[in-house]
Amino acid sequence: MKQKLHFLIAILLPVIVVAQTTFAPKVTINPNTGASPYAIDSGFINGDAFADIVIGTANGNTIEWYLNNGDGTFTIQPLISNSLNFITGVELIDLNGDGFLDIVANGLFSNNVVWFENDGNGNFGSQQALVSGVSGAADFVFADINNDGDLDLVVAAYLGNSVSWYAGDGSGNFGAANLIDNTITAPGSMSMSDVDNDGDLDLVVATASTPQGNNSVQVYRNDLFPEGTNTFTKETNPVTANKLYFFNVMFEDVDGDSNFDILASDLSTSPGTGNFYWYEFDGTDYIETQFTTSIGNPASVRMADLDNDGIKDIILSSGSSGTGNDVVWFKNLGAGSFAAEAVIDATQSQAYVFTIADFDNDGDLDIASAAFNQNALNYFENELITLSVNEVESSKISVFPNPSNEIIYLKGIENAFYTVVIFNQFGQKVFQGVQNENQDIDVKNYASGIYYLQLLEKNATIKFLKQ
Numbered sequence: 001m002k003q004k005l006h007f008l009i010a011i012l013l014p015v016i017v018v019a020q021t022t023f024a025p026k027v028t029i030n031p032n033t034g035a036s037p038y039a040i041d042s043g044f045i046n047g048d049a050f051a052d053i054v055i056g057t058a059n060g061n062t063i064e065w066y067l068n069n070g071d072g073t074f075t076i077q078p079l080i081s082n083s084l085n086f087i088t089g090v091e092l093i094d095l096n097g098d099g100f101l102d103i104v105a106n107g108l109f110s111n112n113v114v115w116f117e118n119d120g121n122g123n124f125g126s127q128q129a130l131v132s133g134v135s136g137a138a139d140f141v142f143a144d145i146n147n148d149g150d151l152d153l154v155v156a157a158y159l160g161n162s163v164s165w166y167a168g169d170g171s172g173n174f175g176a177a178n179l180i181d182n183t184i185t186a187p188g189s190m191s192m193s194d195v196d197n198d199g200d201l202d203l204v205v206a207t208a209s210t211p212q213g214n215n216s217v218q219v220y221r222n223d224l225f226p227e228g229t230n231t232f233t234k235e236t237n238p239v240t241a242n243k244l245y246f247f248n249v250m251f252e253d254v255d256g257d258s259n260f261d262i263l264a265s266d267l268s269t270s271p272g273t274g275n276f277y278w279y280e281f282d283g284t285d286y287i288e289t290q291f292t293t294s295i296g297n298p299a300s301v302r303m304a305d306l307d308n309d310g311i312k313d314i315i316l317s318s319g320s321s322g323t324g325n326d327v328v329w330f331k332n333l334g335a336g337s338f339a340a341e342a343v344i345d346a347t348q349s350q351a352y353v354f355t356i357a358d359f360d361n362d363g364d365l366d367i368a369s370a371a372f373n374q375n376a377l378n379y380f381e382n383e384l385i386t387l388s389v390n391e392v393e394s395s396k397i398s399v400f401p402n403p404s405n406e407i408i409y410l411k412g413i414e415n416a417f418y419t420v421v422i423f424n425q426f427g428q429k430v431f432q433g434v435q436n437e438n439q440d441i442d443v444k445n446y447a448s449g450i451y452y453l454q455l456l457e458k459n460a461t462i463k464f465l466k467q
Helices: 391-396
Strands: 016-018 027-030 037-043 052-057 063-068 074-076 087-093 102-107 112-116 128-132 137-143 152-157 162-168 174-181 187-193 202-207 215-222 232-234 240-243 246-252 261-266 275-281 286-290 298-304 313-318 327-330 332-334 342-345 353-357 366-371 376-380 385-387 398-400 407-411 418-424 429-435 440-442 449-455 460-466
Touching: 027 063, 027 074, 037 353, 037 366, 052 087, 063 102, 087 137, 102 137, 112 137, 128 152, 128 174, 137 187, 152 174, 152 187, 162 187, 174 215, 174 232, 202 246, 215 246, 215 261, 240 261, 240 275, 261 298, 275 298, 298 353, 313 353, 342 376, 398 460, 407 449, 429 440
Parallel strands: 037 087, 187 246, 246 298
Antiparallel strands: 016 385, 027 376, 037 052, 052 063, 063 074, 087 102, 102 112, 112 128, 137 152, 152 162, 162 174, 187 202, 202 215, 215 232, 215 240, 246 261, 261 275, 275 286, 298 313, 313 327, 327 342, 353 366, 366 376, 398 407, 407 440, 418 429, 418 449, 449 460
């Protein structure tokens, strides 16, 4: 994705002092959002180097984006004009291939998925329809389903009891509906991944029907390879059935064995009766593991590396109202083992959704969440990395050119060899190798943005920009 990046005066970050992963107390970005914020995403909206936030509200029917000022504060921008009714999803994605993140949103009761084009400066155009006539458009997923290089779209019709996909042309246009399943009741959350390693993307769907108690998680295998047709085969047996009320489902490699797993949050509609599950496929059956959590009504779940140890941790939020823990995380100990939950926040009410990004550009991942029952948008700073000045190291070691388009070099380490690890702003490792200052590092295929280069033997971190 192309971005206009401002040149940063402070090119070199000083040596980092690694601390225990903790989060600062809640900072409220906006205590008065549109009514019932129910959808959230983050990304680079206006072309600078700081991740911004977009939310959608269910009862306010507002789409709001918040400019990251780069100093730990955010400023709400003019509301994005829309005619959606009960917004349950927003996503920042470059829909038309111009290098700028557009906004896609759905209206559950307006039965559609729409998009708003970004001009690159955070100015959004008028509402344009992607898909209409979807009875209860509950969730949508973008993915290249037919392997033609363009984004396609999957939409769950919650009230229509069906899931369909729509072929995209790469310019924001989508074709007619291709039915995946119309025998499923109240499909809600979805995720896609190549779970059978055959080169095409498969689908998982969780249901949220009421009255609760008969909800399932179902996997659909994409038959593009090897059959050559874009039909989906529903697995004979569901991953799980007879659960209460699923809120979120996603494919993830939870235990790091390179095989697909599924995480699912069973929210429930009764206080304190929900559960959080991990399903591992053993080749025949799905093995269910229930996480021990203080959250009685689990809502959103994500995996991200919060402590910069190279493996993804689990973050879970709560759909409970009133007192109780609202956002927690489980440190990944490797090989499918996780530490007991650590509480990030217990001051919100119905923190259904959250987003993760390095909002303050300090090298660790922060969290922004939306409190449905409080009409509030909140921010939690990850305090893992504490920056301190080390004059000897900071005067000797640097990266050049910075910013860079294609190649970077290390300067100040002379002919010594050091282990170099590069992380993107989301905490994902993108490079590891042994380097000296005469060797270049090829970054031309990296996405534009901020990266962190660590010299392990020096315990030093250097920030650089990829344009």
